[in-house]
Amino acid sequence: MMRIAAGIIAAVLTVAAQADAPRFRIERGEACVAPVAEMRRDHMKMLFHQRDRAMRQGLREPRFSLKGCVECHASQKTGSVLGKEGFCSSCHEYAAVKIDCFECHTSLRQKKLAGRS
Amino acid sequence: MNPERRQLLGWGAAAAGAAAVSALAPGLNLVELARARSPEEAASTLQRWGLLIDISKCGTCNDCVTACHEENGVTGTGRPETDAQWIRKVTLRDKRTSYAQTLPMMCQHCEHPPCVDVCPTGASFRREDGIVLVDKHTCIGCRYCVMACPYGARSFIHEAVSGQKADVPRGKGTVESCTLCVHRVDRGETPACVEACNRDGGKAMAFGDLNDASSDIHRRLRAGPSAQVRADLALNTSVRYQGL
Numbered sequence: 001m002m003r004i005a006a007g008i009i010a011a012v013l014t015v016a017a018q019a020d021a022p023r024f025r026i027e028r029g030e031a032c033v034a035p036v037a038e039m040r041r042d043h044m045k046m047l048f049h050q051r052d053r054a055m056r057q058g059l060r061e062p063r064f065s066l067k068g069c070v071e072c073h074a075s076q077k078t079g080s081v082l083g084k085e086g087f088c089s090s091c092h093e094y095a096a097v098k099i100d101c102f103e104c105h106t107s108l109r110q111k112k113l114a115g116r117s
Numbered sequence: 118m119n120p121e122r123r124q125l126l127g128w129g130a131a132a133a134g135a136a137a138v139s140a141l142a143p144g145l146n147l148v149e150l151a152r153a154r155s156p157e158e159a160a161s162t163l164q165r166w167g168l169l170i171d172i173s174k175c176g177t178c179n180d181c182v183t184a185c186h187e188e189n190g191v192t193g194t195g196r197p198e199t200d201a202q203w204i205r206k207v208t209l210r211d212k213r214t215s216y217a218q219t220l221p222m223m224c225q226h227c228e229h230p231p232c233v234d235v236c237p238t239g240a241s242f243r244r245e246d247g248i249v250l251v252d253k254h255t256c257i258g259c260r261y262c263v264m265a266c267p268y269g270a271r272s273f274i275h276e277a278v279s280g281q282k283a284d285v286p287r288g289k290g291t292v293e294s295c296t297l298c299v300h301r302v303d304r305g306e307t308p309a310c311v312e313a314c315n316r317d318g319g320k321a322m323a324f325g326d327l328n329d330a331s332s333d334i335h336r337r338l339r340a341g342p343s344a345q346v347r348a349d350l351a352l353n354t355s356v357r358y359q360g361l
Contacts, residue, residue: 055252058160058244058303067283104253104288106281 022090028072033063043069047101066105074109082107154246154303165247166297167327167355168311169334169343172220174321179206181221181322184313188298190282201272201287203295204310220358221310221322224249224270224295225346228353232262232271241292247327247355248297258290267347270294297355327355 032039034046050064062068073087074080081088082102092099154164185191185204193200204223210216226249232241233249240256243249251262251271263271271294278287284300287293298308306312307324314322325334337343343357 051254053159055250055254056242056244058154058246058299059157060303061157070283104278104281104286104291106283106286110283 020094022094024085024087024090025076026073026087027076032072033068066101067110070105070107071109071111074107079109080107160244160246160248160303162245163328165327165355166302167226167247167325167334167357168297168308169323169325169337169357169359170220171321171323171359172218173360174319175218175220176319176321177219178318180313180316180318181310182206184309185223185295185298188282188301188309189285189296190280190287192280194276199273199275201274201293203272203293218360220361222268222270222346223310223356224266224297225268225352225354225356226295226297227355230352231265231267235261235265237261244299248299248302249294250296250299251292251294253286253288253291253293256291258292260292262292266294267350267352 034042046064047066047069050061051066053059053061054065069088070081075083075085075087078086080086083089086107088099088102088107154160182204189203191201191203204221206219207222209218209220226243226247228243228247230241230243230249233243236242237259238255238257240252240254241249241262242252258273260271260273263273271292273292274287274289277289281287285296298306298310301308311322311324314320323334323337325332327335327338329335337359338357341359343359344361345352345354345357346361
């Protein structure tokens with residue numbers, strides 16, 4: 001009985017979550033550096049790990065760099081991952097997670113998108 | 118063993134390595150040769166990055182300062198008392214003769230940095246290749262390092278920053294200083310100040326690996342006298358001056 005109830009609650013939550021889950025367009029790139037499910041769950045671990053290695057040891061692997069995230073995920077309209085429809089901010093707002101990456105790091109894409117000035 | 122003696126032995130070993138006398142067998146060397154680092158390799162003690170500044174060639178221009186602040190996205194707020202300063206021009210005047218010299222002053226990237234000694238969180242650290250940096254992820258903005266640095270090289274960011282460069286994160290409440298353009302060095306380029314000085318200025322600055330006996334900077338240091346600022350503190354700086 002409990003299991004069914006839990007199942008129903010989970011299903012309701014999933015539907016609710018899908019209803020007002022943040023929506024954004026990913027502008028660039030064929031695929032991310034890892035499968036979507038893994039990225040959703042573990043992107044912060046990847047960034048943390050990379051952060052200390054890059055800072056302390058000078059290992060600048062482009063694969064998990066924050067700069068790389070921004071290059072692909074910045075919005076085409078604003079050029080940023082922040083803002084109402086920003087890739088980072090919309091989801092973190094939805095999940096009530098406060099990050100301070102962009103207090104120091106730029107949230108803007110550096111390279112211009114092809115065909116745009 | 119005192120630091121100077123150790124350094125002398127290190128340089129001797131590097132020179133011997135360069136002469137390839139220490140090869141035990143093909144591919145097996147007694148002393149590892151100094152060489153450029155690939156991006157997949159961690160910074161190591163094989164390198165020690167440094168600057169050599171010839172003051173006799175340093176004129177009145179400000180090109181190194183402008184280039185540094187442009188490269189690192191250091192902008193003023195219009196309040197010079199609190200604005201960050203990664204590099205500045207200092208004028209030395211002999212009071213008796215009025216002879217004036219001007220030189221660029223920035224983080225001296227000490228081998229024994231006082232800023233690292235006093236940091237309570239380990240944010241101020243010295244990378245294996247001799248570059249002294251602030252890990253802003255752990256910096257709490259206490260400013261002990263600002264007080265400890267005998268060269269006045271560190272700045273505190275008092276106000277919220279925007280428009281940072283992608284390679285140079287900067288944020289309110291943390292301390293910063295010259296990084297020897299670590300993002301450029303890791304790409305195999307020279308720091309912005311050195312590039313600007315050699316392009317537009319008096320060609321007074323040279324950048325290189327102090328451990329590499331075949332490098333230009335090593336040769337010049339070997340050939341003539343050079344000085345460390347406040348050598349009495351025995352910090353063994355990576356930035357050396359000629360003609361001081």
